[in-house]
Amino acid sequence: MNTTTLRKDSTGTAAPRPATPRPGPPGGAGGVRAAAGHVLLYAGLLVLAAAILLPFAWMLTSSLKRDNEVFTVPIQWIPQEFQWENFTEIWTTIPLLTYLSNSLFLSVTITALQVLTGSFAAYGFAKMRFPGRDVLFFGYIATIAVPWQAYMVPQYIMMEKLGLVNTHLSLILLQAFGAFGVFLMRQFYLTIPDEISEAARLDGLSEYGIWARIVLPLSKPALASLALLTFVNTWNDYMGPFIYLTDNRLWTVQIGLRQFVGMYDARYAMIMTGSVLSVLPILVVFLLGQRYFVQGIATSGIK
Template structure:
């Protein structure tokens, strides 16, 4: 057995260090652990890339199909590169249906409902998070539990109420039904709980009312959560099909989701026009999401919605 030692080293207090053995033994497992961690990161990134590609395949198919002929859209196997690019689909669709009117209706409903949901959700969340009153937690639990009730369970009673009020076939029916949402209250309350109560207490001592605290202190500190709620509401309202389908019968009030249904016939469908209209309808959502992506991610991450 090798018992030779290194000469004394002043940096180690004169103690002699044995040669071989322990140093190499310690570096071996450490190198293997680093290799395993590296391999794990590589596999994780590869899985995420594959998952992202699988999610983007339908969007890629929609883009390719928007510049095809109707007969080439549903070919098997999928023809990813069309033999003839029909770029004029994006000009013909504006004359085939009143697409601009439909986009305007969708934009009006989305902006109006988003603004009202942000206003009512943030205001109600302030009451549940920063004020104290008897039964507050029980009332909040009962209110949030309505999220679990499917819309189909109360769809018919809602329609009967709107019909008796004379609001069917008006935008006001959709606005009233969607201007208040338990999810928005829950999301904003979770964010408000991260704001220290000492700030509100100091404002009360300075004589600021609850409305002033909400408007001048809490709201400016909640921009990420407000952006997240606004983005989710805008996307859901823009993509809503059943609501406008049930309550809007006049063609001039239709949203873009209902307008594209005109390309679906009894015996055949104009699939290329449907894909072209879908691409056009996705653009506003893409712009809104890219503009508020940073605030959206920050708001969701800090609101307990991981």
């Protein structure tokens, strides 16, 4: 039943006034369009995720096949007979544990050094003022655009003269510093108010103390992002170990898997088995640091 309110007109008599209409139930054309948009968005994301995961699914199923079943046309997604022994045979066929240990050692060491040097240099470029700071920063960042092949030979000559070829130290020294890490950390440091550093200086804290006790604890997302990107890049590096490491005992897993490629044929199933095992450490590291990684990437460009 519609209700009305009374109001007085100019003659003093009460006149009915319609009540304010109540809002209708939610929905309508706008709600349908919004729901349809969300459905299309999630459907598109599912298709994109499936396209990205498809090669990994093929790699996983191929690791459980025989060599002659890997590249069949059309693709046979489910093996006729699962070759579970591939995951046990690979450990005795090649020294896979040694290769994984070398990869882990190089990845952890280089990641720790890049996080240390990148965050330290970024603090100077972001929070300290000195003549030519911006010019020096842009000149250093410009080295990212120079391809590694342009200075690959001079680097090798330097390492050879120092007697560091065929050692892990050569790779560690060459990759301990990275312009991308400095850029990433500087962008995050710019989001930290300068008033915090100024207050710490007034309290007598040195620049090293400000960096270690104030800035670094506030930069966990950016540090996690840099660490994850550096770890993955070092773990997947093929050309560096291929050029500098000749001793089989020093090889990384990426070089070690090359042993399954012969002169006339290749053990494709074993290659896929080793690839699956080599992906597991990266998967574990990413799952552990996913939250910090997303947060660091999202906030590193906001000043």
